[in-house]
Amino acid sequence: MVEIKTEIRELIKDKAWITLKYSLNEYDTFELAELIEEIEEKDEIILFRLLSRVQAKEVFQLLSHGKQEQIIEGLAQNTQKLSDLLNDLDPDDRTAFFEELPGTVTQQLIQCLSPEERRISIQLLGYPEDSIGRLMTPEYVAIKPQFTVEETFEHIRKYGRDSETLNVIYIVDNDWKLVDDIRIKELILASPQQKVEDLMDNRFIALNAMDDQEMAIKIFQDYDRVALPVINDEGILIGIVSFDDIMDVVEEESTEDFHKFGAFQEAIANPLTERVFSLYKNRVVWLVALVFMNIFSGAAISGFESLIQSMVSLIFFLPLLIDSGGNAGSQSATLMIRSLAIGDVEVSDWYKLIGKEVVVALLLGVTMALAVAAVASFRAPEIVLVVAITMVLVVLNGSLIGLLLPFVFTKLKLDPATASAPLITSIADISGVIIYFTVASWIL
Amino acid sequence: MVEIKTEIRELIKDKAWITLKYSLNEYDTFELAELIEEIEEKDEIILFRLLSRVQAKEVFQLLSHGKQEQIIEGLAQNTQKLSDLLNDLDPDDRTAFFEELPGTVTQQLIQCLSPEERRISIQLLGYPEDSIGRLMTPEYVAIKPQFTVEETFEHIRKYGRDSETLNVIYIVDNDWKLVDDIRIKELILASPQQKVEDLMDNRFIALNAMDDQEMAIKIFQDYDRVALPVINDEGILIGIVSFDDIMDVVEEESTEDFHKFGAFQEAIANPLTERVFSLYKNRVVWLVALVFMNIFSGAAISGFESLIQSMVSLIFFLPLLIDSGGNAGSQSATLMIRSLAIGDVEVSDWYKLIGKEVVVALLLGVTMALAVAAVASFRAPEIVLVVAITMVLVVLNGSLIGLLLPFVFTKLKLDPATASAPLITSIADISGVIIYFTVASWIL
Numbered sequence: 001m002v003e004i005k006t007e008i009r010e011l012i013k014d015k016a017w018i019t020l021k022y023s024l025n026e027y028d029t030f031e032l033a034e035l036i037e038e039i040e041e042k043d044e045i046i047l048f049r050l051l052s053r054v055q056a057k058e059v060f061q062l063l064s065h066g067k068q069e070q071i072i073e074g075l076a077q078n079t080q081k082l083s084d085l086l087n088d089l090d091p092d093d094r095t096a097f098f099e100e101l102p103g104t105v106t107q108q109l110i111q112c113l114s115p116e117e118r119r120i121s122i123q124l125l126g127y128p129e130d131s132i133g134r135l136m137t138p139e140y141v142a143i144k145p146q147f148t149v150e151e152t153f154e155h156i157r158k159y160g161r162d163s164e165t166l167n168v169i170y171i172v173d174n175d176w177k178l179v180d181d182i183r184i185k186e187l188i189l190a191s192p193q194q195k196v197e198d199l200m201d202n203r204f205i206a207l208n209a210m211d212d213q214e215m216a217i218k219i220f221q222d223y224d225r226v227a228l229p230v231i232n233d234e235g236i237l238i239g240i241v242s243f244d245d246i247m248d249v250v251e252e253e254s255t256e257d258f259h260k261f262g263a264f265q266e267a268i269a270n271p272l273t274e275r276v277f278s279l280y281k282n283r284v285v286w287l288v289a290l291v292f293m294n295i296f297s298g299a300a301i302s303g304f305e306s307l308i309q310s311m312v313s314l315i316f317f318l319p320l321l322i323d324s325g326g327n328a329g330s331q332s333a334t335l336m337i338r339s340l341a342i343g344d345v346e347v348s349d350w351y352k353l354i355g356k357e358v359v360v361a362l363l364l365g366v367t368m369a370l371a372v373a374a375v376a377s378f379r380a381p382e383i384v385l386v387v388a389i390t391m392v393l394v395v396l397n398g399s400l401i402g403l404l405l406p407f408v409f410t411k412l413k414l415d416p417a418t419a420s421a422p423l424i425t426s427i428a429d430i431s432g433v434i435i436y437f438t439v440a441s442w443i444l
Numbered sequence: 445m446v447e448i449k450t451e452i453r454e455l456i457k458d459k460a461w462i463t464l465k466y467s468l469n470e471y472d473t474f475e476l477a478e479l480i481e482e483i484e485e486k487d488e489i490i491l492f493r494l495l496s497r498v499q500a501k502e503v504f505q506l507l508s509h510g511k512q513e514q515i516i517e518g519l520a521q522n523t524q525k526l527s528d529l530l531n532d533l534d535p536d537d538r539t540a541f542f543e544e545l546p547g548t549v550t551q552q553l554i555q556c557l558s559p560e561e562r563r564i565s566i567q568l569l570g571y572p573e574d575s576i577g578r579l580m581t582p583e584y585v586a587i588k589p590q591f592t593v594e595e596t597f598e599h600i601r602k603y604g605r606d607s608e609t610l611n612v613i614y615i616v617d618n619d620w621k622l623v624d625d626i627r628i629k630e631l632i633l634a635s636p637q638q639k640v641e642d643l644m645d646n647r648f649i650a651l652n653a654m655d656d657q658e659m660a661i662k663i664f665q666d667y668d669r670v671a672l673p674v675i676n677d678e679g680i681l682i683g684i685v686s687f688d689d690i691m692d693v694v695e696e697e698s699t700e701d702f703h704k705f706g707a708f709q710e711a712i713a714n715p716l717t718e719r720v721f722s723l724y725k726n727r728v729v730w731l732v733a734l735v736f737m738n739i740f741s742g743a744a745i746s747g748f749e750s751l752i753q754s755m756v757s758l759i760f761f762l763p764l765l766i767d768s769g770g771n772a773g774s775q776s777a778t779l780m781i782r783s784l785a786i787g788d789v790e791v792s793d794w795y796k797l798i799g800k801e802v803v804v805a806l807l808l809g810v811t812m813a814l815a816v817a818a819v820a821s822f823r824a825p826e827i828v829l830v831v832a833i834t835m836v837l838v839v840l841n842g843s844l845i846g847l848l849l850p851f852v853f854t855k856l857k858l859d860p861a862t863a864s865a866p867l868i869t870s871i872a873d874i875s876g877v878i879i880y881f882t883v884a885s886w887i888l
Contacts, residue, residue: 166629167611185610224688226670244668254698262778270788271779279804283775291815294764302760316746319873320738327866331727334706335715344714363724371735421865422771429763
């Protein structure tokens with residue numbers, strides 16, 4: 001891999017375009033894509049123009065969104081090459097690319113498409129964002145139940161060349177309504193004269209184009225399929241979704257949850273290429289919101305000013321106690337957010353989890369109280385007592401907040417990951433301050 | 445789906461075993477698995493025993509690990525049924541199940557296998573945990589280059605029945621060394637008399653059995669393959685890994701990162717079924733470690749006791765300031781952990797990110813300082829100044845800790861997600877306390 005790159009880089013440096021053009025044929029599209037990701041913008045356009053039409057399409061689909069935009073800009077003068085490229089792209093990859101562009105640019109690019117491809121793109125873009133409709137491709141093979149196995153293979157040879165997958169063949173009736181799917185394995189293992197309808201089991205799983213992409217992930221995981229058919233409300237087959245598109249969605253969804261849990265407003269694509277202002281914008285909202293929220297913990301403390309003045313050593317334990325509540329809460333929230341995301345836990349399960357959480361949190365709180373009592377043992381015994389009791393209470397309080405907040409957000413139709421670690425920490429802090437000084441005023 | 449479940453539940457309640465046995469044939473294995481996950485233990489064993497041998501295997505493979513263990517325990521008296529089930533399981537699913545069991549139980553169960561299956565299991569278990577070897581199945585179809593397309597299909601019909609996939613056929617030489625792979629699509633589209641060697645491009649991607657599973661995820665994502673061949677160091681084909689096993693790994697890896705970031709020691713399988721003690725054990729380690737760490741923030745505060753006593757109002761801003769540093773740090777860590785996990789960022793990129801992080805953190809710090817100054821404007825101007833300056837510094841400090849810690853852990857050969865939100869918060873707190881009171885002693 002490294003040698004190939006050095007070789008190509010040398011050829012670019014020497015401006016040996018003709019040698020380069022011929023040697024490009026020998027490389028794998030993935031290697032070429034990786035190379036284009038790494039080289040400078042002016043070289044990348046040159047390299048891309050030298051690719052054959054088939055290579056150009058495949059390499060483009062492997063590039064990151066930022067590079068894709070650069071390539072499209074670079075090809076702007078060369079309308080023929082641009083329109084060839086856009087027309088050649090697989091409809092689902094093209095839609096994914098268009099989706100990230102500003103609407104006006106998408107409109108301009110759609111004009112470069114052939115009438116047929118334009119129709120497909122506009123149709124795919126018509127489905128809501130995050131819907132299965134956006135992921136599907138109309139490139140599949142469909143047959144009728146009355147075909148024989150032999151006729152099916154003839155049909156595949158004739159129409160299957162562009163199909164995204166031949167692993168599963170779809171069976172439709174005369175209205176193009178999906179009636180079954182059949183794995184190519186079964187067709188290969190069957191005798192050529194058998195009729196397709198005799199091989200059918202009339203059991204199939206289909207996705208609805210309007211459903212959310214998260215639904216598709218679950219179905220792919222549960223049913224071990226390479227591709228799934230997509231139907232509309234009338235049951236008409238309108239496309240297929242293949243597992244590689246779903247793998248991308250799985251990763252995107254995880255990243256989104258992860259970033260939201262870390263208190264980003266939206267997921268960041270790639271920190272290396274993301275612009276400073278966009279990083280700032282995406283981080284500042286929650287940070288400032290939390291500043292305003294934390295004013296409450298300050299207000300709570302000022303309510304106990306005389307207590308603090310009479311015993312400043314109470315302050316030494318403040319960060320420790322409020323942090324402990326936040327830490328326990330982050331753990332509970334993490335567990336719930338992830339379990340809700342992968343479907344291990346449903347919203348309706350919340351009450352089943354509370355009892356267990358209380359037991360676990362009490363065990364944790366007591367252990368941590370013992371730890372802190374050991375460390376603080378040289379202090380006055382009543383201080384140790386206050387700190388230990390507070391520890392048990394803040395851990396219990398933090399854990400319950402962390403457990404319940406993801407459910408609350410889900411109920412409010414928000415992403416459960418909105419219950420970010422910083423949000424849980426801040427809420428646990430405010431309540432921790434109040435718990436601590438209340439316990440202290442009782443005992444001291 | 446709901447109706448089916450009610451129907452089956454009714455039949456169980458009425459103890460209508462014979463009707464139940466016949467009606468079970470009509471259900472999809474996934475529906476049956478979902479049902480078994482939900483019903484009580486005694487009913488689930490009854491239901492499972494009523495399944496046909498083929499259904500039993502398929503349903504078992506879809507169950508969660510906890511249920512799988514219950515079923516195996518429930519079948520303990522029925523050695524024949526137990527050994528049929530274990531022998532029927534796909535080798536990769538069986539390995540995944542064995543992997544989670546205590547070693548002694550695995551040894552007992554391996555005795556139930558036929559000599560051939562026992563050989564396969566022991567071989568798969570011989571690969572390191574998290575290696576590709578553990579995921580592979582020996583059930584694939586391999587052909588020789590000199591076969592014609594027609595002979596290939598005959599071969600597939602003869603040997604392909606058990607193959608995990610027929611989407612890709614592997615081409616090996618006389619030493620069973622992998623020389624190429626070919627998609628079934630190309631074989632179907634070729635003419636029957638063509639020789640396989642004429643269709644070969646001698647380009648293939650293979651995984652090494654000793655490689656880490658994370659490597660396989662990247663390759664699957666980059667190359668859009670349904671299955672990948674696995675070779676040993678000599679290039680001999682020893683198995684295949686299919687995408688559905690990889691989808692499970694993708695999800696496991698994300699969950700592991702997510703849970704570690706939330707300060708769990710190890711990933712939790714499912715909070716609904718996990719035992720209280722195991723939840724406790726998995727959470728307590730980091731929580732207690734952080735308690736000891738937070739002692740330092742207490743110690744830091746006690747170093748400034750006289751300053752605090754002369755100006756108690758400084759304490760009102762303490763939770764706000766230390767939290768802000770921790771929040772900014774959590775964001776940076778989130779971004780780095782996820783980017784390292786999905787390969788957007790390499791360890792060697794750390795220095796490229798520092799400059800940008802400093803700029804973003806300063807922008808954030810200034811914005812937050814303005815926010816807090818506005819809120820605190822009724823306080824003495826020098827307090828407002830101290831708080832605002834501290835805010836900028838703690839946000840910068842927290843962001844840099846959050847950015848760098850995941851890289852440090854990676855360098856130490858630990859999971860970058862070990863840089864959990866609570867750990868970042870605690871480190872940011874200790875340094876935040878010191879920064880705050882140092883700034884205050886200077887200015888006041």
